[in-house]
Amino acid sequence: MKKFRMTRILIEGSPLLPDKLAREVLERYDVAVVKPPENSLVLTKARDSVSREPFYLTEVLVTECTVSIEGTFGYGILMGDRPELAYRLAVVDAAFNRQLPETEAWETLLLEEEQELLKRRLREQELTQATKVEFDTMEESYDRAK
Amino acid sequence: MAYVAVTGGREAIEKASELNHYYRLKESEEGLELGSIRKQMRLLIDKVMGEAGLYAPEYAALALKQGEGDPAEAVFLLRAYRSTLARNHVSRVTDTSSMRIIRRISSSFRDLPGGQVLGPTYDYTHRLLNFNLRSEGAEDIRAFMDRFAPAEGGPKLTEEPAFRKVADLLRDQGLMPPMKATLDTEPFDVTRRKVILPASRSARLQMLARGETGTMTALAYSSMRGYGSVHPTIGELRVGYAEVSIADPYGAGDPDDSLYLGEMLVTEVETINSFKQNEATGEVHFVMGYGLVTGQNELKAIAMAILERSLDTEGTAPAQDEEFVLTHIDGLESTGFVSHLKLPHYITFQSSLDRIRKAKGERERRQADTEEEKEDDEQQHEPAVGAAPGVS
Numbered sequence: 453m454k455k456f457r458m459t460r461i462l463i464e465g466s467p468l469l470p471d472k473l474a475r476e477v478l479e480r481y482d483v484a485v486v487k488p489p490e491n492s493l494v495l496t497k498a499r500d501s502v503s504r505e506p507f508y509l510t511e512v513l514v515t516e517c518t519v520s521i522e523g524t525f526g527y528g529i530l531m532g533d534r535p536e537l538a539y540r541l542a543v544v545d546a547a548f549n550r551q552l553p554e555t556e557a558w559e560t561l562l563l564e565e566e567q568e569l570l571k572r573r574l575r576e577q578e579l580t581q582a583t584k585v586e587f588d589t590m591e592e593s594y595d596r597a598k
Numbered sequence: 599m600a601y602v603a604v605t606g607g608r609e610a611i612e613k614a615s616e617l618n619h620y621y622r623l624k625e626s627e628e629g630l631e632l633g634s635i636r637k638q639m640r641l642l643i644d645k646v647m648g649e650a651g652l653y654a655p656e657y658a659a660l661a662l663k664q665g666e667g668d669p670a671e672a673v674f675l676l677r678a679y680r681s682t683l684a685r686n687h688v689s690r691v692t693d694t695s696s697m698r699i700i701r702r703i704s705s706s707f708r709d710l711p712g713g714q715v716l717g718p719t720y721d722y723t724h725r726l727l728n729f730n731l732r733s734e735g736a737e738d739i740r741a742f743m744d745r746f747a748p749a750e751g752g753p754k755l756t757e758e759p760a761f762r763k764v765a766d767l768l769r770d771q772g773l774m775p776p777m778k779a780t781l782d783t784e785p786f787d788v789t790r791r792k793v794i795l796p797a798s799r800s801a802r803l804q805m806l807a808r809g810e811t812g813t814m815t816a817l818a819y820s821s822m823r824g825y826g827s828v829h830p831t832i833g834e835l836r837v838g839y840a841e842v843s844i845a846d847p848y849g850a851g852d853p854d855d856s857l858y859l860g861e862m863l864v865t866e867v868e869t870i871n872s873f874k875q876n877e878a879t880g881e882v883h884f885v886m887g888y889g890l891v892t893g894q895n896e897l898k899a900i901a902m903a904i905l906e907r908s909l910d911t912e913g914t915a916p917a918q919d920e921e922f923v924l925t926h927i928d929g930l931e932s933t934g935f936v937s938h939l940k941l942p943h944y945i946t947f948q949s950s951l952d953r954i955r956k957a958k959g960e961r962e963r964r965q966a967d968t969e970e971e972k973e974d975d976e977q978q979h980e981p982a983v984g985a986a987p988g989v990s
Contacts, residue, residue, distance in 0.1 A: 455846055460858035493685040494859065496653075496842055497785065498692045500803055501765060501868055501888045502906075504778040506691050507785045507800035509807050510647075510892050511680060512842060513654035514687075514859060527848050529687075531860030533656060549848075573698065574753035579746070580700050581759070583716040587708050 463530050465565040474540035476554050477547045487518040489535035517542040524550040604942045635659040644893020649929045650676035651808040670933040687844045694866050697838035705832040712761040764834040775883045810929030811898040818901035821908045821917040828908040830869035837865045837894050865899040866890045
């Protein structure tokens with residue numbers, strides 16, 4: 453699984469999953485904190501529809517953290533001031549980078565969480581879809597009423 | 599203008615600061631919860647984050663609490679805070695075309711693929727005070743959520759709907775110029791570099807995206823009222839969550855290796871303006887205006903699309919003057935400059951006093967001289983006693 457997809461599930465899904473995965477690692481391995489969670493900025497780029505050139509839209513507050521498991525680094529970063537989750541992301545990342553045996557079972561858990569996330573998103577989208585309208589001109593509306 | 603520092607009053611300043619807290623808290627039984635400010639003042643939070651140029655809903659709520667609800671003060675606090683943080687990454691280009699839509703309308707086309715989705719909007723509601731909100735409590739909130747958005751039950755939708763951009767439909771019909779190839783030029787960053795006019799398009803867009811909503815709305819309004827020439831229709835207005843990601847700093851260099859950071863709510867507007875003929879090809883196409891801001895701030899996104907277009911038109915109206923628009927839309931700069939008049943200007947004023955006293959003295963001296971001359975004249979014109987008339 454690509455890291456983009458994995459981090460998306462861990463950040464947007466239930467916080468219980470990164471907690472569980474990180475705990476599995478922390479119980480069995482020595483995890484050294486290389487850089488404790490701290491706030492910083494990410495400058496975001498967007499693309500102008502007219503010129504098709506990028507421009508800077510805004511800065512985003514993020515929390516980032518780096519850990520190491522026996523010399524293999526792991527890095528966690530996410531939007532907002534969320535030190536605990538940044539730390540857990542870093543631990544999970546280090547475990548994947550070091551290819552720890554525990555990670556073999558994780559893909560199934562991640563895919564299940566992704567399905568739950570999709571369900572939540574679809575439920576929210578249904579609320580949005582309920583506001584779909586079809587506008588008639590007054591002329592059409594009168595014709596229909598006749 | 600020269601500035602002179604002043605000193606003193608430390609204790610009074612500390613007491614004044616405490617007095618703010620006193621007026622903020624007196625007659626309050628409990629402090630405002632940041633979570634409630636963030637959620638229930640969401641449009642204000644969006645405005646403050648956009649004008650601060652910092653997407654951080656929790657801290658925008660904190661800034662609003664600290665600034666007693668004054669958006670200008672909250673923007674100041676957030677800008678000051680952001681200046682203390684390191685910027686370690688630049689994101690990948692955020693793809694707004696695939697954003698998770700919560701609202702999408704077009705005032706140009708009724709029937710568009712994906713449909714008109716009103717989403718959260720006050721546009722069609724009666725502006726009547728809802729007195730029920732006076733007693734809204736936790737139970738009311740729970741009852742509403744259970745009825746409107748039950749957490750249980752599988753969704754009927756099986757996949758998230760895609761919303762094709764209206765501009766693409768116009769392109770299909772040859773009414774918009776063909777899509778340009780994407781360029782990955784490095785944008786200008788107005789937060790780190792001094793803007794020299796004429797500004798590049800990326801600098802203009804960044805400044806507009808950080809602009810103050812009221813000022814931008816007023817300038818866009820002036821253009822539509824005739825002080826300028828831009829009065830568009832809205833091809834598309836979309837509000838939704840766009841994904842933010844960065845290249846994996848510890849990745850093996852694979853351009854596909856990226857890390858997801860979260861979602862950012864944005865409002866994007868593409869306007870359709872008058873058409874123009876390409877001199878080389880003779881083709882006639884509509885001209886598009888573009889606005890993109892953070893949060894749900896539709897007025898500002900529309901104003902941005904009008905202003906960026908207006909700056910590309912020729913004329914003498916304020917909304918067509920790049921320097922006028924770009925140097926006056928930043929809320930922190932304008933409120934800061936007007937506000938600084940409250941701070942000690944004793945030396946400046948002392949110099950004004952000296953000048954007015956000098957001017958007054960000179961005027962009085964001149965008056966006295968004139969009166970003296972007048973008296974002399976009168977005396978000279980009075981006939982001398984015993985002299986013949988006409989002989990002085």
